[in-house]
Amino acid sequence: MRPLNPRQKTGLVAGAVFVAALSCWPPRALVAYEGSTTLTGLTEQAALKSKLHRRTLDRFALSLGLFEPLSLDPALLDSEHRQDLVLRLLSLDAGQGHAPWILERKSGQSVAPMGQTVLGWLSAGAALEQTPTDRVRHHFVNGKNGQGLSRPAGQTSVAAVAASVENGISTPRQLLSGGAMDGTGQSGLAWLDSPDNSLGSASFAAAYERAVTAQTPQARETALVEMLLATGAMLAVLEQTGDPAYVHNDLSTVLAGEYAAFVSERYGRAGVPEPSQTLSLPTVERFQDLLFDGKGGGLAERTSSRFLSTPNFDAKQLPSATMLVGKGGYLSTDSVRHFVRWDKTPNNAGLYPFSFRLDERCYADYAASLLPEIGRFAQAGLDFLLRGDLKLSLVGETQLHVTLLDQPLGSGVLTLFGETPTGERRLLTQLATLPSRPGLMGQIPLQAIPLSGFAKFVVLWKGKDQKGQPLLTSAQLNLRKTEAEPIPASPPEIVD
Amino acid sequence: MCDAVLPRPMQSDKRLGFAQPVLGTSSECLHRSAKCDKNARHFFATRIPRRSCSLLFLRTLAIFLEAMCLCLHNARSGVSENTSLTMALGTNRDPANPVPRYHRRRLLALCVLVAVIGLNGCLGPVAKAPFSRRVGSGQPGSLIGPFDGQVLDQSTGSPISSVLVIGTWTFQENNSLSVPESSHTATAITSSDGTYALPSLPSGRQFAGLLRRFTLVAYKAGFVGYRSDLHFSDRLVRRDFVQHGNVIRLDRFPQNESHVRHLVFLGQSAELRSVCQTETVAAARELGQSAPSLSPSPSLSTDPLAVEAGKTTEPTKDPSSDGPKNKESPQDAAP
Numbered sequence: 084m085r086p087l088n089p090r091q092k093t094g095l096v097a098g099a100v101f102v103a104a105l106s107c108w109p110p111r112a113l114v115a116y117e118g119s120t121t122l123t124g125l126t127e128q129a130a131l132k133s134k135l136h137r138r139t140l141d142r143f144a145l146s147l148g149l150f151e152p153l154s155l156d157p158a159l160l161d162s163e164h165r166q167d168l169v170l171r172l173l174s175l176d177a178g179q180g181h182a183p184w185i186l187e188r189k190s191g192q193s194v195a196p197m198g199q200t201v202l203g204w205l206s207a208g209a210a211l212e213q214t215p216t217d218r219v220r221h222h223f224v225n226g227k228n229g230q231g232l233s234r235p236a237g238q239t240s241v242a243a244v245a246a247s248v249e250n251g252i253s254t255p256r257q258l259l260s261g262g263a264m265d266g267t268g269q270s271g272l273a274w275l276d277s278p279d280n281s282l283g284s285a286s287f288a289a290a291y292e293r294a295v296t297a298q299t300p301q302a303r304e305t306a307l308v309e310m311l312l313a314t315g316a317m318l319a320v321l322e323q324t325g326d327p328a329y330v331h332n333d334l335s336t337v338l339a340g341e342y343a344a345f346v347s348e349r350y351g352r353a354g355v356p357e358p359s360q361t362l363s364l365p366t367v368e369r370f371q372d373l374l375f376d377g378k379g380g381g382l383a384e385r386t387s388s389r390f391l392s393t394p395n396f397d398a399k400q401l402p403s404a405t406m407l408v409g410k411g412g413y414l415s416t417d418s419v420r421h422f423v424r425w426d427k428t429p430n431n432a433g434l435y436p437f438s439f440r441l442d443e444r445c446y447a448d449y450a451a452s453l454l455p456e457i458g459r460f461a462q463a464g465l466d467f468l469l470r471g472d473l474k475l476s477l478v479g480e481t482q483l484h485v486t487l488l489d490q491p492l493g494s495g496v497l498t499l500f501g502e503t504p505t506g507e508r509r510l511l512t513q514l515a516t517l518p519s520r521p522g523l524m525g526q527i528p529l530q531a532i533p534l535s536g537f538a539k540f541v542v543l544w545k546g547k548d549q550k551g552q553p554l555l556t557s558a559q560l561n562l563r564k565t566e567a568e569p570i571p572a573s574p575p576e577i578v579d
Numbered sequence: 580m581c582d583a584v585l586p587r588p589m590q591s592d593k594r595l596g597f598a599q600p601v602l603g604t605s606s607e608c609l610h611r612s613a614k615c616d617k618n619a620r621h622f623f624a625t626r627i628p629r630r631s632c633s634l635l636f637l638r639t640l641a642i643f644l645e646a647m648c649l650c651l652h653n654a655r656s657g658v659s660e661n662t663s664l665t666m667a668l669g670t671n672r673d674p675a676n677p678v679p680r681y682h683r684r685r686l687l688a689l690c691v692l693v694a695v696i697g698l699n700g701c702l703g704p705v706a707k708a709p710f711s712r713r714v715g716s717g718q719p720g721s722l723i724g725p726f727d728g729q730v731l732d733q734s735t736g737s738p739i740s741s742v743l744v745i746g747t748w749t750f751q752e753n754n755s756l757s758v759p760e761s762s763h764t765a766t767a768i769t770s771s772d773g774t775y776a777l778p779s780l781p782s783g784r785q786f787a788g789l790l791r792r793f794t795l796v797a798y799k800a801g802f803v804g805y806r807s808d809l810h811f812s813d814r815l816v817r818r819d820f821v822q823h824g825n826v827i828r829l830d831r832f833p834q835n836e837s838h839v840r841h842l843v844f845l846g847q848s849a850e851l852r853s854v855c856q857t858e859t860v861a862a863a864r865e866l867g868q869s870a871p872s873l874s875p876s877p878s879l880s881t882d883p884l885a886v887e888a889g890k891t892t893e894p895t896k897d898p899s900s901d902g903p904k905n906k907e908s909p910q911d912a913a914p
Contacts, residue, residue, distance in 0.1 A: 131843070149866060178848075179794070
């Protein structure tokens with residue numbers, strides 16, 4: 084046996100050092116508005132100001148509204164997404180209060196159910212939208228044209244893939260399997276409706292329908308949780324367009340993550356400000372219009388036109404009358420006092436070029452201005468997703484009146500279910516409905532339906548709204564008033 | 580959906596009660612179609628922590644380098660591959676052919692290299708703690724812990740016993756978007772002198788990803804709760820939390836304070852759920868009074884029947900005809 088020659092030894096040592104260095108190399112962090120804190124905080128505040136509390140009372144008979152505990156039974160989930168969803172839920176931050184509780188298994192349950200309040204599930208959905216990491220590539224919405232993430236000029240797909248692995252957006256496994264991010268992504272507008280999005284509009288609609296039509300209470304409750312998760316995730320996509328980097332196609336700033344980290348540290352989850360109640364939003368036809376409507380009213384457009392992402396800025400964008408006097412300072416706009424920090428520093432050629440950057444003062448002003456606005460858009464989005472309120476009323480024992488409360492609807496199908504005292508729902512009848520204005524929408528004859536056999540009537544209306552967009556809505560009528568559980572008026576106890 | 584079902588190693592998750600794949604595909608089978616390949620990629624992106632991926636990759640690489648080293652050496656010295664692997668694995672029991680000393684040194688170096696890589700992969704990093712070790716010490720605290728302190732009544736200064744103290748360590752994936760990876764929670768109840776003590780993060784949990792933050796929440800009914808990261812009154816960042824000797828002064832809950840605001844501040848954690856039920860009810864009542872109503876629009880029309888005549892359709896299926904029966908309605912689950 085001969086020892087290795089010096090050249091071979093050198094090669095081996097170099098290889099070993101390379102491997103050790105590679106394993107110790109700290110990858111950069113990719114940071115957006117942090118899901119565990121900022122996005123969940125925005126979602127919570129939006130929910131508290133929205134009509135969701137009333138709607139959970141009226142449509143789903145949840146007596147505690149946003150604070151009603153709901154359980155998710157994984158055994159009732161679609162088998163294709165079950166483990167994926169459960170493992171993602173288990174990873175959530177318990178310190179922020181939206182991670183689900185693990186409940187005790189009952190006999191016959193192979194998997195432990197999970198619990199959380201309505202508000203908690205909604206927030207959990209917002210946090211889930213950022214897991215796994217590569218979903219974030221689909222959150223970009225260019226404020227000028229509504230397009231998604233694209234590679235900067237001159238960057239090849241190979242370079243983008245390498246950068247995505249280096250930055251942690253993609254894993255080595257994704258690199259080897261060809262699934263690594265190539266510097267592009269779907270627009271957030273398309274992502275919301277994408278079949279690849281397990282928490283998108285299709286999931287929302289399907290879960291809503293099951294939350295009304297499923298036969299057993301457990302199945303309906305699990306479906307309602309799925310609906311809330313999808314709602315939270317859709318709101319997170321909307322909220323992300325309130326981050327300047329996401330509307331300026333600026334992946335490098337997202338990777339740097341200074342602004343998002345600042346917001347997370349400054350506000351946490353519970354310190355996120357309430358939605359602005361002075362901002363009036365234009366009428367929207369689709370949920371996506373809240374992100375980008377092509378008329379400057381979407382959140383992406385508003386953010387893009389008023390806020391800056393540093394690499395996209397150069398002195399040519401300054402108004403011609405702008406005078407930069409001195410060695411440095413801040414530019415101001417109508418929206419923020421500290422719009423961008425500028426400096427004039429000498430270079431090697433003896434010239435004094437301007438440089439622009441965002442610092443903590445800019446971040447503070449940006450966040451103070453943007454967060455209430457984002458919250459307002461999220462509130463509007465939540466109200467939009469659950470629009471179309473119905474009211475049921477019994478006229479004698481022969482007619483069930485369905486009244487439309489808030490906005491005109493297009494044609495659709497009204498399905499009536501009867502719920503037995505044990506909670507089991509039975510389909511009773513289906514009716515096609517014509518376009519309706521607010522007011523009496525229809526009357527359902529009940530002659531052939533024995534009222535005594537049911538504790539509750541539930542209707543599901545499925546169709547299109549006045550603008551032709553798909554819509555689901557529902558209502559309940561309790562036939563046994565004594566079953567309703569009044570909320571006790573007890574003050575909080577003081578226990579010494 | 581698929582035909583080929585391949586066995587894979589399984590391990591049981593005790594909390595959930597179902598077995599999950601250790602390394603394998605996410606769905607029930609390995610697919611050959613394009614859709615299935617996409618699922619497989621999705622699985623790799625979600626199921627296995629990225630840190631573990633890197634670790635696995637580097638360990639494999641290290642073993643590969645080791646094997647290459649031996650093979651290269653033995654190819655020149657005429658030793659067969661099997662023999663070299665036997666030597667490398669330490670299973671050579673032939674006293675007539677001991678492992679040469681220079682070979683042992685090389686193996687030792689390789690083992691050290693693998694150990695360095697393995698330790699680097701296993702021991703997750705810890706973020707800088709935003710709090711001090713003690714009041715006025717100037718020394719940075721440790722997110723790992725332990726934590727101790729005392730809970731006092733702000734108005735009287737007397738210690739408060741039976742306060743629920745919840746400490747949560749939050750891990751994030753180390754090399755990505757601030758994506759949560761897992762969390763660990765420990766609870767304590769203050770004693771008669773108002774003191775609490777939370778242990779350090781168990782060593783077994785330190786193998787997770789980046790230890791990003793530690794959050795302490797203290798709650799007792801009738802008092803305004805405490806969070807280590809934010810003040811309740813103005814929601815500004817709290818700067819007075821310390822690791823040891825932390826003093827928590829709880830205000831009595833004001834009559835006109837919002838229970839909704841208070842509960843949102845505290846968060847809906849599993850530990851708080853059981854002790855906050857009374858306040859949850861109060862918050863629901865409060866929200867019911869303040870939330871926007873769904874009252875009919877003032878422009879309600881009195882249009883007659885809008886249901887299309889003659890288009891009444893029969894139920895296509897009666898779901899009551901099959902399936903299990905339930906025992907309670909959803910609202911029965913309300914506390």
